[in-house]
Amino acid sequence: MEWFIAKIFAKYNYWVSILLMMIGFYGIVAKDNLIKKILGLNIFQTAIFLYFISLGAVKGGTAPIVDEKIIQKGYLYANPLPHVLILTAIVVSVATTAVALSLVIRMHREYGTIEESEIIKKSSEGHQTGENSKVHH
Amino acid sequence: MIIPIDLILLLFVVILAITVIRLKDLLSAVILLGAYSFLMALIWVELQSVDVGFTEAAVGAGATTAFLIAAIARTTRWEKE
């Protein structure tokens, strides 16, 4: 039991991160709705961020802001480098979401639906008539 | 036994994530995703990264939710079976 707590349970951050990754991945793969896929993608990305932040955390540490009092009291700082990386990754993630949403909106205008299977059906109907190849301004 | 606060937060986060994926109403799913992001921000503050927590609260809970709601307003609210 002690082994369990020390080896498995004490690393709960990582377990939850993996769990969230799986949930997000399920959302991306199994859901038909395009917005649901985007939500799944967001969860997937935050799970990876959680992993990174857990890497930088120090037990009994404090936020990496330089302050005289904190140094005198002898606190440890959390590693700030993963934080900076994740800031950049959050920028990337919000940009991805924005591009994906604009694609979804344009697809809704073209096909009138945001379910992937219906879009595939409609676009393959266009395939046979050669409709889809034409450019629509 | 004292249960660490981040364990409770993580539990909530997992529940919220499952609910977000399972809900058929996209608008509620998006709002719950905002709550999820906010709890995530709390976890990150708890893990000593104030900066990322702040960013996630501003971006994940704020901007992304606004984008998603705007997109839902232009498309449909209900996911089909």
Add this chain to the structure above:
Amino acid sequence: MNEKERDVIVETVSRVMIPFIQLYALYVIIHGSGGPGGGFQGGVVFASSFILYVIAFNLAGGRKRFPESANTLFSSLGLYIYGGIGLLAILFTRGMAQYLNYGFIPFTSHFEENRALGMDFVEMGIGITVMAIIASIFFDLAQREEPVGEKEEK
């Protein structure tokens, strides 16, 4: 989001809130190099004030307050500041210092002070760009007519 009933409480509250949100955003941008926050977060907070305006009033009004031309101008202005500051370091030392080595830009006589000032300027540049781009993404997503297309993040 275009036509809806006017809600006096929401309108009044947001009329009061918006200046404070923007002030807070500026605070976050300026204090980014010494504490939590920075250009990106401040820019997002600033843009959220426009989003609040659109939610409380209407989209057309928001677009009028922050037109597309201003959007384009601000988003490129910020990137020019960001890229230009870095290039200044190369120009002032005739190629001795590296890109983004702000210490060599002669704002003041101190190397470290120059570096801090350079970082502040870069944060401001990032803040302006992010503010403009987040706002423009929101406007494009929310607009019912012809959307302009995809915008890139910095």
Add this chain to the structure above:
Amino acid sequence: MSNFIEHLPLLTVVISLLSAITILIAGWIYKKIAWWISLVTHLSQFTFSLWILNHVLTHGPIHYRLGGWVPPWGIEYVMDPLNSYILVILLFLALFCLLYSKRNIEHELPKKVVSFYTVYQLLLTGLCGIVVTGDIFNMYVFIEIASLSAYALIASRGKIALRASFTYLVLGSIGACFFLLGIGFLYAVTGSLNMHDLSLLLPPFYKNRVVIAAFVFILVGLSIKMALFPLHTWLPDAHAFAPSEISAMLSGIIIEVATYAFIRVSFSVFTTQFLQLFPIFEILSWIAAGGIIFGSILAMTQMNLKRMLAYSSVANMGYIMLGVGLSTSTRLGLIPPLIHILSHALTKACMFLVAGAFIYKADLWYIKDLQGLGRKMPYSCMGFLLSALALLGLPPGVGFVTKWYLIIAALESKKYIFVGVIFLSTLLMVFYFWKVIEYIYIRIGEEGAKEIRIDEIPWSMLIPVMVLGSLCFIVGIVWLTEIPLPILDRVNSLFKLGRVP
């Protein structure tokens, strides 16, 4: 003067970014100026890249520290023979796609000219950034910049391209997340992100399971980006329905840059020592061989010309990865894949540009509609013929050179079955290219043919096609003279390859 050259790797990235926003502002005032600004930027970037290649070959690698921070902490840009070679190919191809795009974009996307060139410059920023950087996280950021621009550019044609772009976006984001997770594992083990630093810190942990997991995550993530065989599903639609110059860029260089990223990570971060501990590269070469056969067979069944070329790209990525997979066990090392990156860039870009010419003139998408075009558009069809023959392996075309070196590599490492795979795929390639050539040149005046009056495409579009088509053979002859081979030998010695273990 050499001081100025030190700044060039960075300037190629920065002027591209600055020109993107200059286009946005200037195009808002006067629309037509967008292309000219882009052209000036491309020309200067291309000159810079040649200069860098020359400097690297004569004076050795360039190390550039951003902001003056010393490497393990700051971001470092490193130029060595490998990435200066890739940078030259990248900017050369981008320049020709830009020349081609002037008339084509005015025709296809008249309302979006300015935003097209803005995003195009951002794409180039990302691609140059991937190539010049020496920091693994910085590479992730640039990969995402390039991919986001690519999604937007693919989607710009609307309709079915939207779906293709969305699929690419979802898969590409998953790939990027895997790459990021791999970086996270590496960081957890070593605490560093600089590639050179990582390669020094990693050796004690080679048997560590976290490091192996990191390698696998990075491999899978980048395989999605480079459309390696079982993970290629986004590629055909995205290539087929994007604007033609973007198809040419995607097929010719974007997936190759992802391959470069993989080569860089696997040889610069994990060294050959690590790769020989496990049969990773052997598995990779089998997967690549599967990709060659699969891509060739599916290309035969396609009716749509651009889709056929897209499946052919899957097969050609198989060739490149087969070369990479064999690289640790032969004396040739990385020579075959690096030659094939150049061959594929030239030939496939030329073919996509010709396919775009058919679409530009008469909206012809299907192979059966191309009847008799050999007489109506002689020069562009000549470009297609030349590049198809070169890719097939007609000596002295570029395809012949790559196949020659690949076969030598396969024989040297005693994997005789790969020789059979190469011959079989060449046979299949003959089938599907013959179909196109037959319709263009031989089947004339059959019933059911569309009666259309077509003449040649404008000069600004024809020149890139002709230049690329003729380069397919000129470059092949240059390779056969073995004059440029010392560049690739330098790459091999950089990674301690090219010796039989």
